[in-house]
Amino acid sequence: MVDVAEYRLTTPLREEDVRKLNVEDVVYVSGIIYTARDMAHKRLVELAEKGQRPPVDMDGSVIYHAGPVVRKLDGEWEVVSAGPTTSSRMNKVTPLLLKHYPVRMIVGKGGMSREVAEALKERGAVYCHYTGGAAVLAAKCVKRVVKVEWLDLGVPEALWVLEVEDFGPLLVTMDSQGNSLYERLELEVKSRLESLLGR
């Protein structure tokens, strides 16, 4: 059993700091994070494949699988509610994202695939879980909306650039050594299922 530790990290994240993180560690992130879902992932990868640069600095970046509820107050965007979305929808595109960009942390809910675990290991990045639906707590960590890109994709799918303070608690569930909390649990759950069904 590895000792569980708590870390406070500031963006841009450094590979050596991220490589120290283990499954079940708790992290709080401060700095700049980007929200991205299905459509923004697709666009980020398309840009890289065309040799073009995205509108944000991806070096040491944190990608948050989220589509916030926002409102405009006095011409400024405000994040009202911003919990994580289901990460598995991004399973297919994430290895490409990690191949093209030095992303250091992905935050979402529900976990990701073995292919993503391998890509995280290769890149030196981690996947962190944030409690699904804890949207107002997450929004409270957002100090300001720096900017929004790709609003043509719609509010949920746009790339929101958010300044956050102590965003967390984030639970490391997939580390940069290829370990995954989900895979460990899945094996246990599946073996229990067989006995529950009397097979």
Add this chain to the structure above:
Amino acid sequence: MLKTSVVEEVALQLIKRASIALPKDVKEALRRAYEEESSKLGKTQLKTILDNVVVAEQMDRPVCQDTGIVSFFIKGRSLDYKAFEEALRRATVRATREVPLRPNAVHPLTRENSGDNTGAHIPGITYIYEDTDYIDLVVVLKGAGSENMSALYMISPGEGVSGVKRAVLETVVRAGGQPCPPIVVNVGVGGTVDLTLKLAKIALTRPLGARHPEEEVARLERELLALINSTGIGPMGVGGKMTALDVKIEYAHCHTASLPVGVNIQCWADRRATARIYPDGSWEILG
């Protein structure tokens, strides 16, 4: 005839309430889950969930950013379908701006967002005939994370009740942490393919802990809940006991050669609000 302006106002208030404050039965079930959970990681998830529920109400903000697709259930008689539909669409548009809700409704092929949570057949409206003078209007907000984990099984009748259990358990296990457990599992058994899923949706409108009136069905609900909470998936899928808050079943007779099972999963944020509208236009929120 009931004024459409009343229906619109009631529907707007229900959407606001449902998006921000969870029903009492759901809050109680979450608190019980927190007390009963023994896994450390799982308990931490439930603590965060409970904190978020409190803060959402304090700050008057949607409890979850996925304010979902809006569905209405109308129970009563002599309903003016057309007028209802127009009032409920207007209420949805207004709620999107006023709460605010996240605009979630997109064209299924072009993915173009309508921007106001309405579109073809959306918000969903289900009319249920009930021989009452008053009308009960229920709104359910349901996110995609849980809806995407739903399933329809057409099992062999020979498999019987154990086949029903298999269908439900396999769906829950396959979903794992993705639909934001502790989940509410709504099951339709029997009927035809459309009806079985509709029944699962109608089960959504029943409060947690309210068992099916027929003992045989109620027993299956309790049994399934115990089985699901023995899988070890736990809150948010990080391991633990509390995988589901409740299981609710509705059934219909089906063809002798078929046994459809529709499993509709709802996340812990089981957002629903109900109002009763009287013939004179007065109304009250029931919860």
